[in-house]
Structures are given as structure tokens and as C-alpha cells.
Amino acid sequence: xxxxxxxxxxxxxxxxxxxxxxxxxxxxxxxxxxxxxxxxxxxxxxxxxxxxxxxxxxxxxxxxxxxxxxxxxxxxxxxxxxxxxxxxxxxxxxxxxxxxxxxxxxxxxxxxxxxxxxxxxxxxxxxxxxxxxxxxxxxxxxxxxxxxxxxxxxxxxxxxxxxxxxxxxxxx
Numbered sequence: 001x002x003x004x005x006x007x008x009x010x011x012x013x014x015x016x017x018x019x020x021x022x023x024x025x026x027x028x029x030x031x032x033x034x035x036x037x038x039x040x041x042x043x044x045x046x047x048x049x050x051x052x053x054x055x056x057x058x059x060x061x062x063x064x065x066x067x068x069x070x071x072x073x074x075x076x077x078x079x080x081x082x083x084x085x086x087x088x089x090x091x092x093x094x095x096x097x098x099x100x101x102x103x104x105x106x107x108x109x110x111x112x113x114x115x116x117x118x119x120x121x122x123x124x125x126x127x128x129x130x131x132x133x134x135x136x137x138x139x140x141x142x143x144x145x146x147x148x149x150x151x152x153x154x155x156x157x158x159x160x161x162x163x164x165x166x167x168x169x170x171x172x
Contacts, residue, residue: 014080015066015067015076016067018059018060018063019034019037019060019063019064019067020037027068030064030067031068034063034064037060038060038061041053041057041060
């Protein structure tokens with residue numbers, strides 16, 4: 001688990017800066033950044049004071065809500081463009097951040113393997129117990145479908161001798 005930063009996000013930062021994303025971030029990058037930062041700033045998991053953590057987490061949620069909705073994101077980008085329009089030869093402001101690495105699948109921990117083992121054992125034990133109880137009670141473990149029984153009954157009613165041609169009578 002990443003250690004939380006010493007202070008919360010800047011109150012005057014744009015939504016992109018709060019989520020540490022470039023303006024061109026994809027929805028997947030947005031979701032990954034929000035999930036990562038929400039773990040860092042969540043009031044239950046951070047070392048920040050509770051009031052500061054709640055405020056930081058609320059701002060992250062608000063930024064994600066705006067940027068996750070395509071219509072709201074377009075409107076926010078337009079307001080951001082209008083606010084950052086270069087004034088009388090000033091250099092334009094760029095909100096690009098360092099690219100975030102793609103998530104990497106991690107291996108399962110020992111506790112997770114143990115939980116999977118217990119689940120597998122519980123499944124096998126319940127199957128053995130269910131089949132064993134049914135067998136002890138004399139229940140049919142395998143029952144043929146009704147159409148199979150009708151097919152078998154229909155075949156036994158037909159005399160196989162009817163299909164054998166009679167032998168030619170010998171003249172003699």
C-alpha cells in the first residue's frame with residue numbers, strides 16, 4: 001500500500017492536476033488514477049487529519065465525477081481553456097503530467113492462496129457429502145431421461161425374428 005503524501009491536493013488545482021493526469025487522459029487512465037488516489041486520501045487509510053482527509057477525498061470524488069461524465073468534461077475543458085487563454089503574449093499553460101505507468105498484475109499473496117485452498121476444499125467436501133448422503137439414502141444418482149426409457153421399451157416390443165427373412169423351403 002502506498003504511503004499517503006504529507007499534504008492533501010492543492011485546493012486551487014484543476015481536476016486534472018488533482019488526479020495527476022494530462023488533459024488528454026483516457027477514461028481508463030482516469031479510473032486508474034482515481035482508484036489509486038482514493039486509496040491514498042481515503043479518511044480510513046490516510047495519516048492526514050480527518051477533516052483534511054475528508055476534504056481531499058471529497059475534491060477527488062468531485063474531480064472524478066466531472067471528468068468521468070463526457071458532457072461535463074467537455075464543459076469543464078471549455079471553461080479551463082477560457083480561463084487559461086494566453087493574455088497579451090503570455091505563454092499558454094500546459095496541464096500535462098508525467099505519464100502514469102499501466103497497472104501490472106501482481107501475484108497472489110500467501111493468504112489469498114490459502115483462502116483459495118479453503119474454498120476448493122469446501123467445494124469438494126460439500127460435493128462428497130451431498131453425493132454420499134444421496135447414495136446412503138438409496139437415491140438414484142444417475143437417472144436416464146424419459147425419452148431413453150421409451151426408446152428402450154419400444155425396441156424390446158419389436159420381435160427381432162420379424163426382420164429375418166424365412167429360409168427357402170427345400171424341395172426334395
